[in-house]
Amino acid sequence: RIMSANGSNGQNGSNGDGGGRKRRNRKRRNRSTAKATAEFWGDPKTLPEPRDDIRITQDPSAVVRSLGRPPLPGQEQASEAYFAAVYARAVGLASALAAAGDLIEPEELLEG
Structure with missing residues (x-):
C-alpha cells in the first residue's frame, strides 16, 4: 500500500x-x-376484528367529484381524467389487498 x-x-x-x-x-x-x-x-x-361489510365501489371518484372541478385553470379536463385514473388504480389495489387478506371473496373483484 x-x-x-x-x-x-x-x-x-x-x-x-x-x-x-x-x-x-x-x-x-x-x-x-x-x-x-x-x-x-x-x-x-x-x-379490533376486521369488518365484514367491505364493498368495492363502482365509482371511485364520486366523492372527489362532488367537491367540484379541480382549481387548475385551463387544465380542468385533463386533471379530472388523471385523478379518475389514480382513484381507479387505488380502488383496484385496495381490492386486491382485501382479497389477499381474505376480507372479500376474490370473485367480488370480477363483478362490475
Whole structure:
C-alpha cells in the first residue's frame, strides 16, 4: 500500500478497513429500530376484528367529484381524467389487498 501525503491509506481518506465499523453500527441501529417499530404498533392482540361489510365501489371518484372541478385553470379536463385514473388504480389495489387478506371473496373483484 502507498500512503498519501495526509497519512491515509485510501483515496478517500479511509484507513482501509472497508467500512466494517459502519456495517456493525448499522446492524446495531437496525435492531433498535425494529424494537421501536414493535413498540410503536403495539400489541397485535389488541387490534379490533376486521369488518365484514367491505364493498368495492363502482365509482371511485364520486366523492372527489362532488367537491367540484379541480382549481387548475385551463387544465380542468385533463386533471379530472388523471385523478379518475389514480382513484381507479387505488380502488383496484385496495381490492386486491382485501382479497389477499381474505376480507372479500376474490370473485367480488370480477363483478362490475
